[in-house]
Amino acid sequence: MLERSDLAENALQCLHDEDYDRPFNTQALNADTMIFTGGRQGLALDGTWNFCVDLLDTGLRQKWYAMTPEAPEDRTEPWDYDPYAGETVQVPSCWQMQKEKWYFFEGSAWYTRALEAGPLAPGNRRFLRVGAAQYDCKVFVNGQFLGNHYGGSTPFCVEVTEALRDGTNWIMFCVNNARTLDRVPMRNTDWFNYGGIYREVALYETPATVIRDVFVHLADDGIRIAVTADGPATEAEVEIPGLSLSLVIALTSGKGDVTVPARPQLWSPEDPVLYDLSISAGGDRVTDRVGFRTIERRGTEILLNGKPVFLRGISVHEDDATLGKVTSEADLRRRFAHAKELGCNYLRLAHYPHHELAAQIADELGLMLWEEVPVYWAIDFANPATRRDAENQLRELIHRDRNRASVIIWSVGNENPDTDARLEFMKGLADLAKAEDPTRLTSAACLVNHAKLKIEDRLAQHIDVIGLNEYYGWYEENFEELGIIGRNSAPDRPVVISETGADGDSEQGPARGLFSLAYQEEVYERQIETLRGLDYVKGMSPWILYDFRVERRQNPFQRGWNRKGLIAGDKASKKPAFAILAAYYAERARAEAAEAELVPEAGT
Numbered sequence: 001m002l003e004r005s006d007l008a009e010n011a012l013q014c015l016h017d018e019d020y021d022r023p024f025n026t027q028a029l030n031a032d033t034m035i036f037t038g039g040r041q042g043l044a045l046d047g048t049w050n051f052c053v054d055l056l057d058t059g060l061r062q063k064w065y066a067m068t069p070e071a072p073e074d075r076t077e078p079w080d081y082d083p084y085a086g087e088t089v090q091v092p093s094c095w096q097m098q099k100e101k102w103y104f105f106e107g108s109a110w111y112t113r114a115l116e117a118g119p120l121a122p123g124n125r126r127f128l129r130v131g132a133a134q135y136d137c138k139v140f141v142n143g144q145f146l147g148n149h150y151g152g153s154t155p156f157c158v159e160v161t162e163a164l165r166d167g168t169n170w171i172m173f174c175v176n177n178a179r180t181l182d183r184v185p186m187r188n189t190d191w192f193n194y195g196g197i198y199r200e201v202a203l204y205e206t207p208a209t210v211i212r213d214v215f216v217h218l219a220d221d222g223i224r225i226a227v228t229a230d231g232p233a234t235e236a237e238v239e240i241p242g243l244s245l246s247l248v249i250a251l252t253s254g255k256g257d258v259t260v261p262a263r264p265q266l267w268s269p270e271d272p273v274l275y276d277l278s279i280s281a282g283g284d285r286v287t288d289r290v291g292f293r294t295i296e297r298r299g300t301e302i303l304l305n306g307k308p309v310f311l312r313g314i315s316v317h318e319d320d321a322t323l324g325k326v327t328s329e330a331d332l333r334r335r336f337a338h339a340k341e342l343g344c345n346y347l348r349l350a351h352y353p354h355h356e357l358a359a360q361i362a363d364e365l366g367l368m369l370w371e372e373v374p375v376y377w378a379i380d381f382a383n384p385a386t387r388r389d390a391e392n393q394l395r396e397l398i399h400r401d402r403n404r405a406s407v408i409i410w411s412v413g414n415e416n417p418d419t420d421a422r423l424e425f426m427k428g429l430a431d432l433a434k435a436e437d438p439t440r441l442t443s444a445a446c447l448v449n450h451a452k453l454k455i456e457d458r459l460a461q462h463i464d465v466i467g468l469n470e471y472y473g474w475y476e477e478n479f480e481e482l483g484i485i486g487r488n489s490a491p492d493r494p495v496v497i498s499e500t501g502a503d504g505d506s507e508q509g510p511a512r513g514l515f516s517l518a519y520q521e522e523v524y525e526r527q528i529e530t531l532r533g534l535d536y537v538k539g540m541s542p543w544i545l546y547d548f549r550v551e552r553r554q555n556p557f558q559r560g561w562n563r564k565g566l567i568a569g570d571k572a573s574k575k576p577a578f579a580i581l582a583a584y585y586a587e588r589a590r591a592e593a594a595e596a597e598l599v600p601e602a603g604t
């Protein structure tokens, strides 16, 4: 049967064209189109959206986005979908968690909703912002394609000033979570491939000038404030009432920065002091709450505000038994409360950018963070498109979170194979992180040379902190080797054990041996015993706080979950290994406190 459509140029075109996706892969929504949203009052577009999965991309081929809303009986064309009727889902959500039939669905899915917009004051602008959509999100407004975004965990914005009209508008997103070789991450990961718009969506209105970016940090001679605005304004006003600061920054081509002499009280886990900040330009106004601190490396030390610090950490995924990747504030607060109970001063947010609230709450609670982009395992390192995608995700993450004192490390990847292409790619990312933000440390989970039994990775000299994932007692059988690696290695910079651990199934696990809680406990005991003697190890974030869902683990003890959590997937049932790590962290914290008492504060 031929397809009949006024919209396709001829009837068969939409069936035969295998390049149908190309016009929609502009990646025009990226780090450069972000706007700064701190303190803005947006119109939330969360709630019920019409929804349809589209395995064969019929919607793009057949131009579903161009359908006008009509009663089915008035339609003159036999369309295969009606965006204005049918099934619905909640936004934000992961479709896997909405209906069982979508649990393993991977491909495109369409979201449609109406938006009533009032008239726009002359000169004003409007922007849609999506907190995150996994992985490719194409944006249509009233049938017009406005661009797409690549990357499942960073926010993106699209200007809709021209596209929105006074009255009823139709917003459509086509979200595709297919796993492909060229994406970041690529096809193979050890976490669940959720799909959908799983963070908040909002509409913002601004005057003709919009503040796109604000970067505030401690500098050698005070506080540096950099502003990027887009529009006619030629200056920005900045206020930090807590420091009695009020100043004007001249903008040239929308950019300006100033360094003011100021001596704020420093942020630290013990005293997470934050200052309110407001920035105005051309009638646009944003706010933020920022902490000031320094983080550096000196030899194998990590220095926070000039003093050596040991990172007592835990790794965490963004995953929930009923919500999938959707994050709520209550969930984040529970996560941080568990981390504090464990004695942590630090968390590794693996393996992709977590919800932006995470760093905001960590700022407030005094927890340090490692944030990461999903350059995971065997990325297509030689592919320039893959590199562009990874670089953009890194820039989006840094622009989103570089005012968060809690964030001390940008990680550019995890356990990647040692090839020349990988070295070039990841060195590029580490350099980019420094260019975007010279005030933080860079890291990556690096490699061990198993023949020589030593930490050896060509990437190490290009990053500040060597992350090391090691699973002695689990994937690596011979525990003695960990001690040998420890003694054979003499890194010139700090090492953080970014992962270690073992599975323990609290529901059906055996009484002893692999997957038993007793075995997991023993692995923690032995790990701690070995690692505590390595003086260049300046922190650890064992794998992981909670059990998490993943497709690739299906044995009778896993049942679709990675069971390395110190707490089960119910986020309540602690396993015995929790107490082992908590005891070690308590001992370290006591020793540090005692040492701090002996070393007088500078100037006392």
Ligand code: GCB
Residues within 6 Å of the ligand: 190, 351, 414, 415, 469, 499, 543, 562, 564
């Ligand atoms: C790793 C990976 C992490 C996995 C973990 C495991 O090395 O970095 O993503 O989930 O091991 O449990 O195997």
